[in-house]
Amino acid sequence: MGSDPLSLFGRRLVQLRREKGWSQEKLALESGIARSYLGGVERGQRNIALLNICELADALAVPAGSLLEFERVEIP
Amino acid sequence: MGSDPLSLFGRRLVQLRREKGWSQEKLALESGIARSYLGGVERGQRNIALLNICELADALAVPAGSLLEFERVEIP
Numbered sequence: 001m002g003s004d005p006l007s008l009f010g011r012r013l014v015q016l017r018r019e020k021g022w023s024q025e026k027l028a029l030e031s032g033i034a035r036s037y038l039g040g041v042e043r044g045q046r047n048i049a050l051l052n053i054c055e056l057a058d059a060l061a062v063p064a065g066s067l068l069e070f071e072r073v074e075i076p
Numbered sequence: 077m078g079s080d081p082l083s084l085f086g087r088r089l090v091q092l093r094r095e096k097g098w099s100q101e102k103l104a105l106e107s108g109i110a111r112s113y114l115g116g117v118e119r120g121q122r123n124i125a126l127l128n129i130c131e132l133a134d135a136l137a138v139p140a141g142s143l144l145e146f147e148r149v150e151i152p
Binding site (some may be wrong): 005006009026029047048049050051053054063064066067069 | 081127140
């Protein structure tokens with residue numbers, strides 16, 4: 001787990017998913033994104049593109065921008 | 077110009093770029109992203125990925141999430 005944008009995004013996604021009490025499987029089902037791909041995103045291994053970011057935001061019922069709010073909590 | 081996420085993102089990018097008084101050329105230089113690719117992004121023709129979104133945000137000195145704030149101004 002690093003502080004690069006992909007890892008930060010992955011951790012933010014895990015956080016939002018857990019706030020809903022959802023498993024990766026549930027989020028995969030709701031977003032239409034493969035669970036194995038989601039796992040890679042959550043581990044910071046995938047450079048996810050805008051349309052999929054929006055699919056995840058829609059599934060989680062959050063504004064797309066909130067998935068990128070990790071920049072506000074970066075370690076100084 | 078549609079209301080799909082790629083077009084909305086493109087328009088938001090144009091808005092933030094113009095707020096700085098920057099040309100596409102200037103943003104390309106500052107972000108390290110090719111001007112021709114930026115043009116496609118601004119026209120909503122490119123499914124830009126997270127690392128490039130973060131490069132643009134850094135260049136524009138805005139939080140990455142603010143590039144996705146178009147969802148807050150969608151037409152009802």
